[in-house]
Amino acid sequence: MEEESEVTLHGMWISTYAKKVELALKIKGLAFEYVEEDxxxxxxxxxKYNPVYKxxxxxxxxxxxxxxxxxxxEYIDETWKNEPRFLPDDPYERATVRFWATYCLQISDTMKKAFISAKEMEEGAFDPFFEKLKVIEEGMKDFFPGGRSIIGADNLGLLDIIIVCSLGTxxxxxxxxxxxxxxPHRNPFVCSWVTTLLELPLVKETMPPHDKVVSRxxxxxQNGFTF
Incomplete structure (x- = not known):
């Protein structure tokens, strides 16, 4: 296990992207220092550390x-090779996971854009989001042909981390x-998957408090700011 000074995460409490990394570090059992950014x-x-995207x-x-x-x-998984591994060893399976991981990452941004449009009363604001969920619903049924019902902190993979942090709020x-x-009627697989993940103690302690998210x-x- 790393010392706190060796691993530091700069994040923001409501950032779905930062939450993915925070959850991954906890799954691996790593001690880390957390720095909340405004x-x-x-x-x-x-x-200084992220001069390109800031x-x-x-x-x-x-x-x-x-x-x-x-x-x-991926860096975390390659650096700390203890279980659970986030990516499979087989090259084709790894490529497939990476493909869906990239697609699932778009969920957060699509949901944010839909929210901004919806609060401005734009008709059909969530249609692009619903379409992405439909694609993920069908894709994950093929990827997990036997379902994804047995889920625990000891077998979470890359897609689990991304989907629960993207849709967890x-x-x-x-x-x-x-x-x-x-x-649950339109997206039964995704709904069940996310709900099961949200019940895990490690996920519960990582996701931001419901009331705090609602308030934000x-x-x-009311104020028209993005987040």
Missing amino acids: LSNKSSLLL KVPVLLHHGRPVSESLVIL YKALEEVLGMKIVD LEFIK
Whole structure:
């Protein structure tokens, strides 16, 4: 296990991308220092460690920065090879996971754009999001032909981390907008998958508090700021 000074994560409490990295570090059992960033007033360290995108998450390992959530997740898995491994050993299976990981990463941004459009009363704002969920629903049925019902902290993979952090706050969104976002009838596989993951203690302690997310979304809805 790493000493706290050897691993540092720069994140933001509501960032789905930062939460992916935080969850991955916890799954691997790594001790790390967490630095909360204010993206409206970015720290000099964040600008130094991620001068290209100037955003979270940024992982520091022995003082060396790694940025972009998917890159960081793979770095963690390749650096700390203890179980569970986030990616399979077989090259084709790894390529397939990477493909779906890249696609699933788009969920967060699509959901944010839909929320901004929906609060501005744009008709069909969530249609692109629902279409992506439909693609993931069908794709994951093929990827997990036997289902994904047996899930524990000791067997979480890359797709589990990405999907639960991307959709983990969907109930807060539903509460604020008064509409169904992840429908068990329309997306039974995805809904069951995410719900099961959210019940894991490690995931519960990582995801931001529901009431805090609702409060933030209500503020965004009223003031027109992005997040």
